[in-house]
Amino acid sequence: MIRIGLVSVGFMGMIHFLAARKLRDARVTAICSRDEKKLAGDWTSIQGNFGPRGEMMDLSGIKKYRNLDDLLADKDIDMIDVCNPTHLHPDTAIRALQAGKHVLVEKAIALEPKDADAMLAAAKKANRLLMVAHVLPFFPEFAYAAQAIRGGQFGKLLGGHFKRIISKPDWSAEIGDASKTGGPAVDLHIHDTHFIGLVCGVPASVFSVGVVGSGGSVDHLTTSYLYPPGTSGRGSGGEGGAPAITCSSGALTMKGRPFVHGYELYLEKATLVYESGTCPLTVLRADGSSEQPKLPGGDDATTAFTIEIQAAVDGIKANREHDYLSGKLARDALVMCYREIESVKSGRAVAVA
Numbered sequence: 001m002i003r004i005g006l007v008s009v010g011f012m013g014m015i016h017f018l019a020a021r022k023l024r025d026a027r028v029t030a031i032c033s034r035d036e037k038k039l040a041g042d043w044t045s046i047q048g049n050f051g052p053r054g055e056m057m058d059l060s061g062i063k064k065y066r067n068l069d070d071l072l073a074d075k076d077i078d079m080i081d082v083c084n085p086t087h088l089h090p091d092t093a094i095r096a097l098q099a100g101k102h103v104l105v106e107k108a109i110a111l112e113p114k115d116a117d118a119m120l121a122a123a124k125k126a127n128r129l130l131m132v133a134h135v136l137p138f139f140p141e142f143a144y145a146a147q148a149i150r151g152g153q154f155g156k157l158l159g160g161h162f163k164r165i166i167s168k169p170d171w172s173a174e175i176g177d178a179s180k181t182g183g184p185a186v187d188l189h190i191h192d193t194h195f196i197g198l199v200c201g202v203p204a205s206v207f208s209v210g211v212v213g214s215g216g217s218v219d220h221l222t223t224s225y226l227y228p229p230g231t232s233g234r235g236s237g238g239e240g241g242a243p244a245i246t247c248s249s250g251a252l253t254m255k256g257r258p259f260v261h262g263y264e265l266y267l268e269k270a271t272l273v274y275e276s277g278t279c280p281l282t283v284l285r286a287d288g289s290s291e292q293p294k295l296p297g298g299d300d301a302t303t304a305f306t307i308e309i310q311a312a313v314d315g316i317k318a319n320r321e322h323d324y325l326s327g328k329l330a331r332d333a334l335v336m337c338y339r340e341i342e343s344v345k346s347g348r349a350v351a352v353a
Contacts, residue, residue: 004030006030007031011047016083030065049259052300089106089119093130103123107134131312132326138324159243165248185210185218189250190337204352209344221340222247261276
C-alpha cells in the first residue's frame with residue numbers, strides 16, 4: 001500500500017483528502033497543518049469554487065504533524081501530496097524529494113520556471129518521481145478529447161479553440177493574491193497551456209492580446225499558439241503540419257456568469273464541441289450526423305481527482321510517471337503562460353523556448 005502524507009489542509013488539500021478515500025491500495029496516513037482546528041478535524045471554514053464545503057472530519061487513525069520536517073522524517077510515508085499555496089511548492093517539494101519521498105504537487109508546479117527547473121533537478125538527483133497534479137486531462141470530456149487527438153481516432157487535429165472563464169476569485173484571501181498564484185494568466189490559464197502542450201506539443205511561439213489589471217497581472221488573454229509549418233504536434237496538423245490553436249482565458253466576468261470551460265476542436269473526420277453547463281460533449285461528423293458519447297461518470301466532484309491521484313499511485317508502483325502528470329510538461333506549461341504574459345505586455349509574438 002502507498003502511504004500518503006498530505007501537506008496543507010486548504011481547499012485543494014480537502015479535495016485531495018476526499019478524493020483519496022476512494023483510492024485502490026493507497027490512503028492518506030498523515031496530514032500536516034499549522035492550523036490546530038484543522039488538525040482536530042474542524043474543516044468547516046474551507047470553501048472553494050466547486051465541490052463540497054468543509055465539514056467536521058473524522059481523522060482517527062491519521063497522524064497529525066504541525067511542521068513539515070516531522071512529516072518528512074516519518075519513514076512510513078511513501079508519497080507527499082503538496083497542496084499548499086503555489087509560491088511554497090518548490091521548497092516543500094524539494095525538501096520532500098531530498099527526504100526520499102515521491103512527490104505529487106498540485107498545479108501550478110511553481111510560480112517561476114527557474115524554481116520548476118530546480119524541482120526537476122532535485123527529483124532526478126533523488127531518483128524519485130516528481131508528478132504535477134494537472135487534473136484537466138482526467139475530466140471525462142477532456143480525457144475523451146486527448147485520447148481522440150493522440151490516438152488519431154478522427155484523424156489529425158487541424159485547429160481548435162479553448163475557453164476558460166471565471167469571475168474574480170474571492171473565496172479565499174490567498175487565491176486572489178497574484179503574488180502567491182501568478183494571477184489568472186498563470187493560476188487559471190495554466191490548465192489550458194498544459195492541455196495544449198499535452199495534445200499538440202509546445203508551440204514555437206505565442207501571440208497574445210489581453211487585459212492587464214491594476215496590480216500588473218494579466219487578468220484576461222486570448223492567445224494564438226504558433227507552430228512551425230511542416231511540423232506537427234501529438235497527432236495534430238493539417239497538410240502543412242501546423243494546427244491552428246487559440247485559447248481565451250481569464251477572470252473578468254461578473255459574478256452572475258458561472259465558471260465555464262470547454263473547446264471546439266476541428267479534426268479531419270470530426271468536430272468535437274464541449275462547453276460546461278451549456279453543451280455536453282458532442283461529436284459532429286461530415287455527413288451531418290452527431291452523437292454525444294457516453295462518458296464515464298462519477299458520484300461527486302472529486303472523481304477526476306481520485307483518478308488523478310490513482311495515476312500517481314500507480315506511477316510509483318511502476319516507477320514511471322503517467323504522462324499527464326509529467327513534471328517536464330508542467331514546467332513547459334508554466335513557461336508558456338509567462339511567454340503569453342510577455343506577449344500581452346509587449347504587443348508582439350514571443351518565442352517559447
